[in-house]
Structures are given as C-alpha cells and as structure tokens.
Amino acid sequence: MKLQIPREFKNLKDYLDWLFKKYNTPDFINSDPIKFAHRFKNPQDIEVAGFIASTLAMGNRKIILLSNEHLFDLIGDKPYEFILEFDPFWYEKALNNFVHFAYRNIEGKDLLVIFYLLKQALRKYGSLKNLFLKYYDEKQPTIKQALSGFVKEIFSFDPPPKFNGIPESVKGLIPDPEKNSACKRLNMFLRWMVRKDSVDLGLWEEVDKSKLIIPLDTHVSKISRALGLTQRKTDSWKTAEEITFNLKKFDPSDPVKYDFAIFGLGVELKEQN
Template sequence: MMYSNLQKIKALLDDRVALYNRPAFIPNDPVSIPHRFSKKQDIEISGFFAAILAWGQRKTIINNCLKLMDLMDNAPHDFVLHHQDHDLRRFLGFKHRTFNDTDLLYLLHFFQQYYRQHDSLETAFVGEGHIYRTQKERLVHFHHLVFSLEEAPQRTRKHIATPARKSACKRLNMYLRWMVRKDSNGVDFGLWNTMQMADLICPCDVHVERVARRLCLITRKGMDWETAEELTAHLRDFDPNDPVKYDYALFGLGIEEKF
C-alpha cells in the first residue's frame, strides 16, 4: 500500500476505535457477561464461556451465557471449586449450536481441577514460569492442557481452537483481548500482566476479515492462523503497542456499518 493510503486507513480505523471502544459497546456484546462480575476468577471463567460460545447471533449468545451463569448460581468460581456431582444434573440438556452438555460438563471438570491448583487462568496460557512467549505457543499449550485429562471427550476439542490445526482462533484471541488489553475506556478488563498488549493477535471473524480485505490489510487466501498474524502485523504498523484495539474498528465497520 502507498503511504498516503496507509495514513487514510489509519485515520479511518482510529476514528472507529474511538467510536466503538466505549461502554456503550458492552450491553449488546458477549463481553457484557464477564462485566456482570468483579472478582477476577469470576471474570475469567464467565469470560471464557462467553468467548467460547460467541458464534451466531449476539442476542442468542448473550441469552445462553446468562442461562449458563444462572446455572452456576451466578458465582462461577465458587461453583467450579465446590460443586458436587449432583450439582451437575442441572446442566443436562444445555446446548448452544453444536456445543452441548458433554462439552460443558468436561470443561467444568477441567476448571475444577485447574482452579484447585491455580489462582488465575493466565497460567494456563503462559505456562508455569511463563515459558511460552509467543501467542501461538500459548494457545497450543492451552489446548494441550485443557485436554490433558484422561476423560477428555474427543468431540469437545473442536470447541477449543489451536494454531496447531491452523485455526485463526478467533474466540480465544477475543478472550485474550478482554483479559489483557488495558485502557481507560472500560470495555476490556486488563486483568493479566504476563502477556503484553503488543503480543495479542487480532480476533478474525467473517466481518473483520471482510473489512480487512477491503482495506488491503489481508492478502493471504483463506482465514487461518497465518492470516490472523498477517492482519495483526499490519495493525502493528498503526499502533505497535496496542494493535488489537483496531478489532473494535474492523468489527464495528463490518457489523454496524456493513462496510
């Protein structure tokens, strides 16, 4: 792209970041689910499920997440730590698209095992001693860890993406944006400190991809991990310290403005 075009694109995206990265964005987005909580672990757990279920119509996503939080007595960390086998019957029949009670019950089991040993889900990504340094390594490690338990169902693996399968990992990258990104606007939480905002990879759904291609920020065919990295590299040209803030602009242009 020519320099003048880059400047025009940056100006457009900066304008839309200012428009969409503000509290008014929250109520109609899945990020509204973790915003119902103040305890760090409640935000982590509710945010994880809100991100994993974030495909389809936003209203349906939010309604099903609210139902799920209600089933956890609106105290997800306490429920994860202390639930007994008989408490799990209430989740039978839960379904969001292809995500069902088998997937949910396994993830609740994983979280119980995990949170009995760790204070924060951040360690599940960066590893003990923070040994995983790139986002690709962190997401691959997270996938391996989640499915390290002997009883892990094969079917549930499709719901937790990994770059090892070349996935763009849209939902997990969105979750990491929520947990890591820090600013004064109040949408993202900025709870985690080991990962840096500069490390994050832009979440790429069909709307973000369409807008990014129109702006020539993506040249690769198809949407996979390398395409997400390509987009993020271009966004770092606009802001090397906080490239994924432009997720707001690309998503807003795609969803709200049909750009």
C-alpha cells in the same frame, strides 16, 4: 469487495483510529459477551466468566447473549466457586437441557466436559492466568506458543466419569493454534484479559498486549480483506497473524485495539445492507 476510505481521512490509520474511538466505548459492553465478565469484581470470577462467555461466542450475537444469560443463571454469582465445586453428576441433567435453550452446535455434554476440565486446571494452578503464564515467554513474537501450551494442558486433564476421552466437539470449542485454527474465541478471551481500557478488563498485566492476535470472526475477516489487511482467502491462524502484523504498522504496542474498529464497521455495513 474493496472499501474506500472516506475522503475526510488522510489514510487508513486515521480512519481506523476514528473507528476505534467510535466503537471502543462502554456502550459496546452490553451488546457483547464481555458483559458477563464485567458482572463480577473478583478477578478469579472475572476470568472464569470471561472464559465461559467467550467459549459460547459462536453464531448469532443475540443468541450468544441469550444463551449466556441462561447459563449464568445456572452458574450463579460466584463462577470461580461454581467451577471449583463442579459435580458432573449433579449438573448432568441441567446441562443436558442446555441444547434446548441455546443452539445446536454447542451441547450440554460439551459444557459438562469443559467445566470438569476447568475444575482440574483451577485446582492445580489456582487461576487460568497462572496456567497461561506457565507457557508464556516474553521473547516470543506472539502469544501463539503460550496459547497452544494452555490448550494442551487443559486437555491433559481427565474427562468426566462416563466419558471415554475428550469429545472432538469440545476440542473444536477450544482449538489449538498449532493446528492453524484462527482461535477467534480464545483470542477474544485473551484480549479481554490482557488489554485494559473502558471495555477490556486488563487483569493479566504480565502479558504484553503487543503480542496478542486479533480475534478473527466473519466481520473482521471480510472487512480486513476489503481494507487490504490480508491477501489470504481462508480464515486461519496465519490469516489472523497477517492482519495483526499489518495493524502493528498503525500501533505497534496495541494492534488488537483495532478489533473494535474493524468489527464495528463490519456490523454497521451489514445493518445497512
């Protein structure tokens, strides 16, 4: 599939800039998992809520939002405190039931492990930002090295009692870019935390937004190929990098802002078919 740029636009940059303005509005928030991060005012609550909501951003969007609603009913109005005080034994039964009101590919035991690992990370570093900044080097061209260190550190902590190591299913939910995973959900979380506008929250001011990598989901992947932003046939970290580097030609300081444009166009075209 190849998309033609509408005649009223001189080039692809003009078209993407128009799409960005169209979709990057506060109206976007309520139909996206980012809305769960927007519920909170405390920065520590925001980043914990954002990490959890982005981790569950897999599959159908309506189910993603519904599953997060159920989970945040359990978490309550203080996510940071919930994680700091998380007792895997106390919540084991409640989280085991998660699979019945969410979806099959993320189970309660996966969340139990993630929450327990996050608890240890927050107790050691105080915030997820502090953990990420430990590995962040502004001299690096992208956040790949920092993200890989962030993931490895999370998995260096102990699994919950009764678990013999970290399940592979959990490692699939928090992938390492060094293994060439596109890391869609982690890159989306970083977009929320680093960029700042009417949608993204911009809490991590120490991180340069020009180093972010686009969250590569089905819509972004398909539309990017149709627009000639990548020649790669499979979705991977290298594919996400190639798309991002091509988007830098249009905005070197903020290439990932076009995530809104490409994703929004993908959703719109899908609804038309």
